[in-house]
Amino acid sequence: MTQSASEPTTQLFDPLSHLPNGALENPYPLLAGTRNGAPIVWSPKGNQWLVVRYEEANSILRNNSFGKRLDKWKHPKFFMRQAARIFRRGGSSSILLQDPPDHTRVRGLVNSAFTPRVVRGLEDHITEISNKLIGNMMNKTRFDLIEDFAFPLPVTVIAGLLGVPVEDQDRFKHWSRKITLGLAVSGNPLRLVHSFFAIEGLRKYLSKTIEGKREHPGADLISSLLAVQSADHQHLSQEELLANAILILIAGHETTTNLIANGVMALINHPEQKQMIMEDPNLFGLAVEEILRFDPAVQIVRRLANEAVDIGGAHIRPNDGITILIGACNRDPLVFRDPDVFDIKRENNNRHLTFGAGIHFCLGAELARTEARIALKQLFERMPNITMNEARVKYKGPFGLRGPEQLMIDSRH
Numbered sequence: 001m002t003q004s005a006s007e008p009t010t011q012l013f014d015p016l017s018h019l020p021n022g023a024l025e026n027p028y029p030l031l032a033g034t035r036n037g038a039p040i041v042w043s044p045k046g047n048q049w050l051v052v053r054y055e056e057a058n059s060i061l062r063n064n065s066f067g068k069r070l071d072k073w074k075h076p077k078f079f080m081r082q083a084a085r086i087f088r089r090g091g092s093s094s095i096l097l098q099d100p101p102d103h104t105r106v107r108g109l110v111n112s113a114f115t116p117r118v119v120r121g122l123e124d125h126i127t128e129i130s131n132k133l134i135g136n137m138m139n140k141t142r143f144d145l146i147e148d149f150a151f152p153l154p155v156t157v158i159a160g161l162l163g164v165p166v167e168d169q170d171r172f173k174h175w176s177r178k179i180t181l182g183l184a185v186s187g188n189p190l191r192l193v194h195s196f197f198a199i200e201g202l203r204k205y206l207s208k209t210i211e212g213k214r215e216h217p218g219a220d221l222i223s224s225l226l227a228v229q230s231a232d233h234q235h236l237s238q239e240e241l242l243a244n245a246i247l248i249l250i251a252g253h254e255t256t257t258n259l260i261a262n263g264v265m266a267l268i269n270h271p272e273q274k275q276m277i278m279e280d281p282n283l284f285g286l287a288v289e290e291i292l293r294f295d296p297a298v299q300i301v302r303r304l305a306n307e308a309v310d311i312g313g314a315h316i317r318p319n320d321g322i323t324i325l326i327g328a329c330n331r332d333p334l335v336f337r338d339p340d341v342f343d344i345k346r347e348n349n350n351r352h353l354t355f356g357a358g359i360h361f362c363l364g365a366e367l368a369r370t371e372a373r374i375a376l377k378q379l380f381e382r383m384p385n386i387t388m389n390e391a392r393v394k395y396k397g398p399f400g401l402r403g404p405e406q407l408m409i410d411s412r413h
Ligand code: HEM
Pocket: 095, 096, 097, 107, 114, 247, 248, 251, 252, 253, 255, 256, 259, 296, 297, 298, 301, 302, 353, 354, 355, 356, 357, 359, 360, 361, 362, 363, 364, 365, 367, 368
């Protein structure tokens, strides 16, 4: 059956148009509802297609008929159009928003800093930072896991890799929060203003850092990209260098903070699974994959159709916008048995789409996995009896980036 753009749909949950009460805290019942209909449904309110089944999402992500010229797509709400424009100011020249051949050229340049071999070489460093942070938490009976652990660990690692001073981490946190909150659907103009100024602030800060590195290069990613640039200006423009520094700084900590926090919650809430890992610490790697599948730190990825495509019963037209709902796809019962069950030993938990797929597959996936594995292992080995202090956790938003605002933890020694 071909579904046309004008046909009404029933099980519609379009988180980029409207967030019902409680959807930020627990979107999974709503996402399950979306799967009762077609794999790809049209949202008239959002002027876009929503992809809610795994196979269709996976093939769209791997199909170059779908690209990143998202400026061609218009959200019906003025507010959301402005938010998208402001966001593009930060990153339209980054690999996240580029199509081939530019994407291929620039991704090739940044890739070398994130290979599995490089990440393996960082394990001792990550362990050392993690140990120190846990040592500080052990002096407390109650603490905010985000502030004391889940944020400082990845931000320290990514600042070091990129070559920006980690002492400025509070500024990064501030900018990152303001920029990402600008993407929330609740139409608050003040948020847009904050988002705009945060992007300008971060651009200025990183431009200065880049100029400083030109004079005094170090052993870091910005310096090595500058070396490429000075050898051949055609190979990397100044705007591409800046946009990718912004992307890597934000993507490198915001998402991993959420992964660590979502992981701590999942393990505390599933004591029998936690017990199993404690008895066999080799399972921490598998646990991270199941956390990524079960409660994805990134909930949406977006594309624009470059041409007409028929897929999953939907007739997609050129320039149609597409949003993939990762949280729905990762619990697709056609791929994952008993998908709502948190089971670290399920045979295919690493097939999740939480890092995307295809040419834009997350550049930092290996780094995020390694940080989360080390963080969770050390935390539960050294503080096995931690509990959550609050029954209800407040989530930060926007919908696309899932993680708690704070996570108060009680510790009994
Ligand atoms: C839990 C942690 C993380 C999650 C869930 C995550 C998720 C994602 C997803 C879904 C994409 C694909 C976007 C798309 O297809 O449109 C992506 C791309 C990307 N991620 Fe991550 N990410 C994480 C951690 C990191 C880290 C630590 C870095 C640090 C470098 C990073 C850097 C990037 C970059 C640069 C891209 C763009 C790649 C491209 O477009 O070619 N991410 N990430």
